[in-house]
Amino acid sequence: xxxxxLARATRIAALLALALAxxxxxxxxxxxxxxxxxxxxxxxxxxxxxxxxxxxxxxAWVFQAPEALLFDATGRQQxxxxxxxxxxxxxxxxxxxxxxxxxxxxxxxxxxxxxxxxAEAPGRLRDVTLIRRFDTRGGTAPAGGCEPGQVARMRYSxxxxxxxx
Numbered sequence: 413x414x415x416x417x418l419a420r421a422t423r424i425a426a427l428l429a430l431a432l433a434x435x436x437x438x439x440x441x442x443x444x445x446x447x448x449x450x451x452x453x454x455x456x457x458x459x460x461x462x463x464x465x466x467x468x469x470x471x472a473w474v475f476q477a478p479e480a481l482l483f484d485a486t487g488r489q490q491x492x493x494x495x496x497x498x499x500x501x502x503x504x505x506x507x508x509x510x511x512x513x514x515x516x517x518x519x520x521x522x523x524x525x526x527x528x529x530x531a532e533a534p535g536r537l538r539d540v541t542l543i544r545r546f547d548t549r550g551g552t553a554p555a556g557g558c559e560p561g562q563v564a565r566m567r568y569s570x571x572x573x574x575x576x577x
Contacts, residue, residue, distance in 0.1 A: 441515035442525040444542050448575040451540060456480040456493055456572055459565040460521060460551040464558035471560045473553035479565075482572070497526070499543070499572065505535025509543050521551035521568060528574075539576040547571040 444450070458480025462473040477495035484490050491501035500506045509526030516522050524545040531537040551568025558564075 442513045442523045442544055442546070444525065444544055444573070444575045447577065448542055449577060451574045451576050452484075452536070453571050453573050454482040454484060454490055454499075456482055456568070456570045458493065458568060460553075460568050462553045462564045462566065464560050464562040464564075466560050471558050473558055473564065475553065476563075478568075480568070480570075493572070499537065501536050503535035504533045505537035506532045507537040507540050507543070512542075517548045519550075519552070520548040521570070523548060537574070540574045541577055542575040544573040544575065545570050546573065 456478075458478060460478055461476045463476050464471050465474045478493055478497055479495075480493040481489055482491040482493055482499065482501070489502075491499060493499050496508045498506060498508045508529045510529070511524055512527050513525040514522045515524075524543075526543045526545070528537075528540045528543050531540065548570040549568060551566050551570075554564045554566065
């Protein structure tokens with residue numbers, strides 16, 4: 413029993429050492445500025461849409477738009493996320509964003525910090541001034557070549573943090 417406890421403690425210590433030695437997470441690289449107030453988070457589940465377009469020297473995948481459903485911590489759908497980019501909640505509030513900062517995420521779409529344009533209707537998004545995308549999984553353009561006209565819908569998930577003043 414003592415040896416089992418020691419082995420577990422050793423594994424935990426090794427994992428902690430690895431975590432402390434890891435590079436600074438992208439979240440710190442796209443942190444909301446001092447004074448920004450965290451309002452809420454929503455989980456996104458959807459696709460990043462790419463179109464194959466002619467380029468000098470051949471064709472390439474070009475990002476077109478996101479298309480995702482947004483969920484709260486209990487798993488209830490709260491809204492959608494789409495082209496613009498925009499976020500639309502069930503209460504009718506809508507906000508658009510402009511990228512301020514990006515941070516790479518290995519094997520996934522980058523983490524982002526976006527400036528939010530004023531909401532177009534009263535509701536939860538009314539006081540949002542910044543949006544942070546983090547914990548991204550997937551969503552990158554397809555690997556390899558393509559033929560102009562092809563469209564790819566690449567599965568992704570992320571968390572969007574909404575901030576105000």
